[in-house]
Amino acid sequence: MLEELEELECLCKGPTHLLSLPNLKTLEVCDCNRLRHMFSPSLARNLLQLEELVIGRCGELEQIFIEDDAEYNQTLSKDRLWWPLLFPNLSRIDITSCHKLKSMFPVSITHLLSLQNLTTLRLQSCPMLTHLFSSTTLVRNLLQLESIDIEDCGELEQIIVEDHTENDHVKLGLFPNLSSISVKRCGKIETLFPVIIARSGFQKLRTLIIEESFQLEELFGHKDEADMTSDREMVLPRLDRLTLKQLASLVKFCPVGYHFIFPSLSWLVVKGCPKITTRFSVDQNRSVHTEAQAPQTAKEDVDMELSSLKTTRNIECWDFDSLRKRLPPYIGK
The missing domain is CATH 3.80.20 (24 nucleotide stem-loop, u2 snrnp hairpin iv. U2 a'; Chain A)
Structure with a gap:
């Protein structure tokens, strides 16, 4: 020493x-x-x-x-x-x-x-x-x-x-054993990871905690949304704890059109995220789903969406039973 x-x-x-x-x-x-x-x-x-x-x-x-x-x-x-x-x-x-x-x-x-x-x-x-x-x-x-x-x-x-000259395939399979990510009070970060990593990476991720990072807009992003992959369903099979707290600029968990599934999630905290448009829901198989919502135009759609978002902008659930009671049911497309 x-x-x-x-x-x-x-x-x-x-x-x-x-x-x-x-x-x-x-x-x-x-x-x-x-x-x-x-x-x-x-x-x-x-x-x-x-x-x-x-x-x-x-x-x-x-x-x-x-x-x-x-x-x-x-x-x-x-x-x-x-x-x-x-x-x-x-x-x-x-x-x-x-x-x-x-x-x-x-x-x-x-x-x-x-x-x-x-x-x-x-x-x-x-x-x-x-x-x-x-x-x-x-x-x-x-x-x-x-x-x-x-x-x-x-x-x-x-x-x-991010090297914008890289092909997305070089990002596949990254972080195969990563189980915990915690980012707190990092004021300038806007996106955590490219969404392509989640297609085959993060398969052992259990804990994701993001707090007090006021410029963060999106957890998983894409450098060019016009060139997004057609395979937009991502599964994080072992994620059981997700905490998003005091993120003043957070709008989306992932790009619009992507669909994340968490089969093992039992702990979900979303607090102090006034701009979030991501909708969390739960299906009959105990999986939690999250999707970023596209902008709505019709007034009735806006009213419906605002009502839905009120249930997902302030969530504090520490076990699956409370999650099942708190979240709306998932409606498949």
């Missing part, structure tokens, strides 16, 4: 082969207020057994990885195939109160990162962080990720930076 080292500016200065830590499993760095970055690729290659990375209260930290690494560039120019994948055993990342942190995984080094055993990712009070994952390529490596917990990241705009 490195703690309260006020003069520490970098973890390693000079040739990294002089630093050998082949068996290091846990690295904690706290209250090192002159530290600006954690790792260069050259340093990270010496930490192949690292399992836990904990960083707290490093006020000047701007990057986890520095991209300008002369030693790495020199080695790569000689032998591109020699460089090992970084952090293959890392299972936990916990970063708290790093107020200048801007980047987690820069796109220039995503091809070097394995993260194949990462299970827990927690970020708290990193107000300058604008995104979590810089590419879908990196996310495809996160086969064991179980938990994402993000709080008080005021500049966060995206969890995954």
Whole structure:
């Protein structure tokens, strides 16, 4: 553990082969207020057994990885195939109160990162962080990720930076083991994930909690609604807890025309979401359905819709029996 080292500016200065830590499993760095970055690729290659990375209260930290690494560039120019994948055993990342942190995984080094055993990712009070994952390529490596917990990241705009040149098929099958997502007090995020991910991803997701993110308009979105897939029925088979609280701009759970089904949902809280147009309902097989409503024009349709929405804009149900009593019946199309 490195703690309260006020003069520490970098973890390693000079040739990294002089630093050998082949068996290091846990690295904690706290209250090192002159530290600006954690790792260069050259340093990270010496930490192949690292399992836990904990960083707290490093006020000047701007990057986890520095991209300008002369030693790495020199080695790569000689032998591109020699460089090992970084952090293959890392299972936990916990970063708290790093107020200048801007980047987690820069796109220039995503091809070097394995993260194949990462299970827990927690970020708290990193107000300058604008995104979590810089590419879908990196996310495809996160086969064991179980938990994402993000709080008080005021500049966060995206969890995954969308590359609009990518085909949607590269987003299929992401997050196969993710069971919990919690996003709280992230004021600039407008959409959580592309809706295409839900077609075959999130199959083990059990808990989804979104609170106090005032610019969030949609949980699952689409970059071009004119080019949406024809397969618009999405099933999250294990989701049993959904909480949406104090989301002043939330309009839709998903794009209009999409239909989400939650066969296992028993806990549903929707509170402080005055603009939501998504309708929740329950069928005779105990599945909860949610669909974003298209804009209505006829007055009777508007009156009917407003009446329906009154029942879904303020929901607090903690078991299925209360859900069944509270929600209207699902009417199939």
